[in-house]
Amino acid sequence: xxxxxxxAADYARKLANNRLxxxxxxxxxxxxxxxxxxxxxxxxxxxxxxxDQTVGIIVTAVLLVSSFFMNRAEVMIAHGDRRGFxxxxxxxxxxxxxxxxxxxxxxxxxxPFKPDTGADxxxxxxxxxxxxxxxxxxxxxxxxxxxxxxxxxxxAERHYAVEACANYWxxxxxxxxxxxxxxxxxxxxxxx
Amino acid sequence: MRILSLGFTRGVIAQIIxxxxxxxxxxxxxxxxxxxxxxxxxxxxxxxxxxxxxxIAFMLGVGSMDDWIKWMRGIATPEYxxxxxxxxxxxxxxxxxxxxxxxxxxxxxxxxxxxxxxGTFALIFRTELxxxxxxxxxxxxYNTLMGLHGIVMIAAILTGVGAMSNYLVPLMIGANDMxxxxxxxxxxxxxxxxxxxxxxSLFLGGFDTGWTGYPPLSARAPLGMxxxxxxxxxxxxxxxxGSLNIIVTVLKMRAPGMTMFRMPIFVWAAFAxxxxxxxxxxxxxxxxxxxxxxxxxxxxxxxxxKGGNVVLFQHLFWFYSHPxxxxxxxxxxxxxxxxxxxxxxxxxxxxxxxxxxxxAIALVGFFVWAxxxxxxxxxEYLRVPFMYATLLVAVPTGVKFFSWVGTLWQxxxxxxxxxxxxxxxxxxxxxxxxxxxxxxxVATDLHLHDTYWIVGHFHNTMFGGFVYPFFAAIxxxxxxxxxKRMNETLGKLHFWLMTPSFWAVTWVQMFIGLRGMRRRIxxxxxxxxxxxxxxxxxxxxxxxxxxxLIFLINLVRTMRSSERVTxxxxxxxxxxxxxxxxxxxxNYADRPFVVVGEPYDYGLPGSTYVAxxxxxxxxxxx
Numbered sequence: 001x002x003x004x005x006x007x008a009a010d011y012a013r014k015l016a017n018n019r020l021x022x023x024x025x026x027x028x029x030x031x032x033x034x035x036x037x038x039x040x041x042x043x044x045x046x047x048x049x050x051x052d053q054t055v056g057i058i059v060t061a062v063l064l065v066s067s068f069f070m071n072r073a074e075v076m077i078a079h080g081d082r083r084g085f086x087x088x089x090x091x092x093x094x095x096x097x098x099x100x101x102x103x104x105x106x107x108x109x110x111x112p113f114k115p116d117t118g119a120d121x122x123x124x125x126x127x128x129x130x131x132x133x134x135x136x137x138x139x140x141x142x143x144x145x146x147x148x149x150x151x152x153x154x155x156a157e158r159h160y161a162v163e164a165c166a167n168y169w170x171x172x173x174x175x176x177x178x179x180x181x182x183x184x185x186x187x188x189x190x191x192x
Numbered sequence: 193m194r195i196l197s198l199g200f201t202r203g204v205i206a207q208i209i210x211x212x213x214x215x216x217x218x219x220x221x222x223x224x225x226x227x228x229x230x231x232x233x234x235x236x237x238x239x240x241x242x243x244x245x246x247x248i249a250f251m252l253g254v255g256s257m258d259d260w261i262k263w264m265r266g267i268a269t270p271e272y273x274x275x276x277x278x279x280x281x282x283x284x285x286x287x288x289x290x291x292x293x294x295x296x297x298x299x300x301x302x303x304x305x306x307x308x309x310x311g312t313f314a315l316i317f318r319t320e321l322x323x324x325x326x327x328x329x330x331x332x333x334y335n336t337l338m339g340l341h342g343i344v345m346i347a348a349i350l351t352g353v354g355a356m357s358n359y360l361v362p363l364m365i366g367a368n369d370m371x372x373x374x375x376x377x378x379x380x381x382x383x384x385x386x387x388x389x390x391x392x393s394l395f396l397g398g399f400d401t402g403w404t405g406y407p408p409l410s411a412r413a414p415l416g417m418x419x420x421x422x423x424x425x426x427x428x429x430x431x432x433x434g435s436l437n438i439i440v441t442v443l444k445m446r447a448p449g450m451t452m453f454r455m456p457i458f459v460w461a462a463f464a465x466x467x468x469x470x471x472x473x474x475x476x477x478x479x480x481x482x483x484x485x486x487x488x489x490x491x492x493x494x495x496x497x498k499g500g501n502v503v504l505f506q507h508l509f510w511f512y513s514h515p516x517x518x519x520x521x522x523x524x525x526x527x528x529x530x531x532x533x534x535x536x537x538x539x540x541x542x543x544x545x546x547x548x549x550x551x552a553i554a555l556v557g558f559f560v561w562a563x564x565x566x567x568x569x570x571x572e573y574l575r576v577p578f579m580y581a582t583l584l585v586a587v588p589t590g591v592k593f594f595s596w597v598g599t600l601w602q603x604x605x606x607x608x609x610x611x612x613x614x615x616x617x618x619x620x621x622x623x624x625x626x627x628x629x630x631x632x633x634v635a636t637d638l639h640l641h642d643t644y645w646i647v648g649h650f651h652n653t654m655f656g657g658f659v660y661p662f663f664a665a666i667x668x669x670x671x672x673x674x675x676k677r678m679n680e681t682l683g684k685l686h687f688w689l690m691t692p693s694f695w696a697v698t699w700v701q702m703f704i705g706l707r708g709m710r711r712r713i714x715x716x717x718x719x720x721x722x723x724x725x726x727x728x729x730x731x732x733x734x735x736x737x738x739x740x741l742i743f744l745i746n747l748v749r750t751m752r753s754s755e756r757v758t759x760x761x762x763x764x765x766x767x768x769x770x771x772x773x774x775x776x777x778x779n780y781a782d783r784p785f786v787v788v789g790e791p792y793d794y795g796l797p798g799s800t801y802v803a804x805x806x807x808x809x810x811x812x813x814x
Binding site for chain 2: 028
């Protein structure tokens with residue numbers, strides 16, 4: 001998906017730029033998520049929202065497994081295994097959608113609070129909402145990679161879009177590994 | 193149809209249509225769900241959605257995402273597009289163009305226009321303040337104008353910083369363009385819908401919080417508040433993406449032999465600035481987004497009745513907004529360090545120290561934000577650590593002053609207009625710096641907070657750290673951009689009119705501030721005896737405006753003249769001056785160079801900085 005017909009040297013140069021650029025973007029986005037974590041501990045302290053533990057552990061497991069498939073996809077395209085790459089990309093996308101359905105479709109409905117009922121609701125819906133938005137953009141990115149993969153746009157030598165998508169997906173996954181304990185594990189539920 | 197061939201007009205039309213459609217969609221959904229759509233409060237969620245849709249529509253309409261959309265669809269695009277040969281050359285500046293020099297000029301012109309707008313807002317409310325009692329403004333309009341003066345100035349400064357970094361960094365390090373030209377164009381253009389949204393708040397009830405947007409007031413201000421938030425969000429996005437681009441460019445695109453410690457010193461300043469812009473900007477975006485969401489969905493982040501806390505907003509907000517002042521001043525201080533050796537004809541004193549002091553200011557700047565909150569009722573134990581961290585900033589700043597004095601010492605100083613503004617910057621910024629520690633010290637800040645003293649101090653830092661260096665940069669690099677030099681007489685008149693007027697404004701502000709004149713208020717008690725001082729400030733403010741008018745006349749006159757100057761008009765060693773003026777497309781593509789010496793060895797016989805491979809260039813017979 002880079003510009004057309006670059007020489008190997010030009011491609012390597014652009015690849016180095018793109019890699020650094022994506023890492024900087026992830027650093028920047030990480031500050032935003034860190035701000036949300038600060039918000040959670042500032043407003044709720046040692047309390048945590050009353051959320052469903054079963055749903056929480058399931059969606060977390062789903063997201064972790066999706067990162068496994070993401071990694072498979074990247075390794076397979078690097079080895080020129082196009083079919084395996086397409087399958088693993090599809091699985092990542094599918095598990096990403098399952099995660100979103102779990103958070104937005106189940107957890108949001110089960111929660112005993114609403115966004116506007118108090119600090120619990122505000123923090124919980126803001127954090128999961130912002131994260132789900134990132135998962136959504138990741139799924140869209142995966143869809144683009146999948147379609148272009150079907151068209152055969154990636155080779156073992158040139159597949160930066162897959163790598164970028166994988167790095168972004170792992171980043172979104174890692175963010176959740178911080179959000180999950182912050183929302184589900186740390187502290188006590190008020191009144192219990 | 194001809195008007196539609198301009199990317200700019202396409203973008204604005206798309207933004208208007210997008211905002212209208214986005215708003216209409218939510219209004220329709222609300223109507224179907226049986227929710228009221230009677231007044232501005234009811235349609236606020238719709239207007240917010242419309243604001244975001246309008247911003248995206250602008251970016252699509254102007255064409256800044258064309259290549260990315262093609263890539264998404266798996267279509268390859270040429271590496272360089274070049275300007276459309278069928279369009280007149282001036283039209284490049286109104287279209288999406290990937291050349292960093294065009295983008296730099298786009299940033300610069302936007303910056304000057306925003307300055308004029310924000311300055312006009314200031315003149316209007318200064319006129320109101322000239323006498324006690326409300327003359328011609330309502331208190332609400334006063335508040336909106338004051339808030340807009342602040343935020344539009346900030347947008348002007350950020351675009352001015354973007355102008356200098358985008359135009360100069362690739363030229364100075366020997367790159368042919370930025371690392372990500374498409375991202376660069378996107379980062380510029382997203383400022384335009386942002387600025388339009390911020391100004392649109394004037395017509396949607398305004399906002400009465402000032403530029404800081406503190407809740408709880410911002411949680412119940414009129415609809416204009418939301419347009420302000422969305423606009424700032426877009427301008428912040430520009431800052432993040434532009435910073436990312438600068439960092440990658442500096443780290444990856446340097447010419448052979450251009451080690452980090454042989455770069456022109458301005459590049460270090462731009463690099464340090466970008467580290468702040470890349471990371472801290474997220475926090476102002478987040479804090480404003482949270483107020484926006486609180487208003488639309490009722491989520492009580494900053495609503496104490498729902499378990500929220502307004503001090504949290506101030507922590508998030510100042511985590512960006514204090515480092516932001518270093519975003520404003522570091523490039524300006526870089527310009528000062530860059531120009532002094534050229535006009536003192538002497539090596540820059542302590543190159544590495546200056547480079548490291550920029551980084552040090554940027555890093556220490558992350559740990560000082562709570563000095564804005566000494567009176568806000570924040571956690572008391574934070575006061576003293578933040579006081580010491582704040583005072584620590586004076587150390588790297590002092591390094592810069594020592595270096596500047598060391599550079600001037602025994603130099604062969606000449607004072608054309610750019611040098612005048614450089615020297616002016618040093619003196620004005622010195623006052624900005626010296627009036628800072630009293631605000632950073634808890635005991636004195638409790639007295640000084642929220643007075644005109646702060647206003648005077650702040651305008652000293654902004655004029656010394658940005659406005660003077662920015663004018664110096666315009667006078668200095670104008671021949672590089674256009675091949676023409678601005679008139680010296682008018683330039684000196686500009687300087688000698690602006691400087692005393694500026695001192696009159698800020699000194700009088702600080703003086704009456706110490707005696708208890710509160711800032712931000714629309715009216716004041718005449719028995720306090722501040723009326724003559726207020727009148728004096730207003731007159732001086734108009735004189736500053738007059739001096740800027742002289743600058744504009746100079747700019748237009750020079751553009752229209754046909755007199756051209758030599759390529760290296762200031763006798764600089766920097767690589768951009770070894771190119772023809774105006775600089776050619778793809779900078780050094782036909783004229784590669786190798787760095788063979790130190791950048792600032794002015795006056796040392798036989799030393800060279802860059803060796804141009806001129807043989808190849810002349811052989812190609814341009």
